[in-house]
Amino acid sequence: MKERFNRQVTNIQFSGIRSFSEEVSKVEGIISMTIGEPEFATEQIIKDAAIEALNRDFTHYPPSVGFLDLRRKIVEFEKEKHGLTYDVSEVVITNGATSGLAAVFMALLNPGDEVIIPEPMYVAYAPMIAYCQAKLVSFDTSSEDYQIDEAKLRACVSEHTKILVLTSPNNPTGCVYTQESIDAIARVAKEYGFFVLSDDVYNQLVYLDHLPTIHDHTELRDQIIIAQSLSKPYAMTGWRIGYLLGETSVIREIAKIHQYLVTGISSISQKAAIAALDTDPTRVREIYRRRKAFAMKRFQEMGLPCVEPQGAFYLFPNISEFKMDSLAFCRKAAYEYKVALVPGVYFGRSGDTNIRISFACKEEELKEGLNRLEKMIRDLRGN
Ligand SMILES: Cc1ncc(COP(=O)(O)O)c(C=O)c1O
Incomplete structure (x- = not known):
């Protein structure tokens, strides 16, 4: 057998988001804002x-x-x-x-x-x-x-x-x-x-x-x-x-x-x-809309630049001020501040100046997760 596997498959990696989320989920007491799925149960x-x-x-x-x-x-x-x-x-x-x-x-x-x-x-x-x-x-x-x-x-x-x-x-x-x-x-x-x-x-x-x-x-x-x-x-x-x-x-x-x-x-x-297809997603959409407004207000308080999303349940704030790549930033956030975020680099090289936050998680988790992020940012800024 000359080559054991298909070359294209060998070159593909497992999803970075999944492996990073799994890795940091082992951190005790961590709050996860990585998840790209609604916390709600199916109706x-x-x-x-x-x-x-x-x-x-x-x-x-x-x-x-x-x-x-x-x-x-x-x-x-x-x-x-x-x-x-x-x-x-x-x-x-x-x-x-x-x-x-x-x-x-x-x-x-x-x-x-x-x-x-x-x-x-x-x-x-x-x-x-x-x-x-x-x-x-x-x-x-x-x-x-x-x-x-x-x-x-x-x-x-x-x-x-x-x-x-x-x-x-x-x-x-x-x-x-x-x-x-x-x-x-x-x-x-x-x-x-x-x-x-x-x-x-x-x-x-x-x-x-x-x-x-x-x-x-x-x-x-x-x-x-x-x-x-x-x-x-x-x-x-x-x-x-x-x-x-x-x-x-x-x-x-x-x-x-x-x-x-x-x-x-x-x-x-x-x-x-x-x-x-006969049910109406308006109720959950309105919940997400409120969460988005809340998170944007918290980013403003933190002085974290973020283009305001107009759909989905993600935020993609810019962290270039901290002179760390997105994976290093997210590792620090996970291991030192117990908040799991997604490194922006997983979405393309240019995303390395950003992190992805999902607000599809539970509301209390969003609040506490953002508090932890704020603490990290304050520490990085030295105030
Ligand atoms: C933009 C986009 N397309 C497609 C999918 C695939 O989702 P699913 O296979 O559950 O429909 C996702 C899931 O996160 C997504 O974000």
């Missing part, structure tokens, strides 16, 4: 739908693209909630957004293709792209308060550009693209014809009255693929359910590889998802 009405599915023996292989009743529900939901027009044949049910993202990259990318992603970026994209032997082309958006500078974007485009990934609201910044950013992306996408993969998993957790989206550019419909998930808005991270939307000929190719990856998605989770 009873959703759990009841799952129990009913079990009792009605939905325990067999489901169709590989998902149950028709769920796909119909999604079509209705997307029309009503976001004004999108998709046919049931343009929906594939996925394992959270994650298996959908993987299938998109696998179906679209050839070795040498390029994928443009604004930095900082969600951690799962880069390893998947590397696995496909494609090239990640990222550009730093921090000096634009995480918005898109059209010239910077254009500088990334080449004849090999295949996909641009857009995540708004964003993980890790919580920032939402302005209409100007969206229009800039649309102009460039139209001109060059590459796909836009819109990772919309946080689009129901938005603190603005209006979320500008690429989907309003209907001229791009055939180029856009939407990755969606029930994990975040409905506190269903463990149910592993999400979906993809895209033009028929594109989604067909994606569905082919997705079928071989997963066979199908848990029939119980699919039936629960139908009930979930």
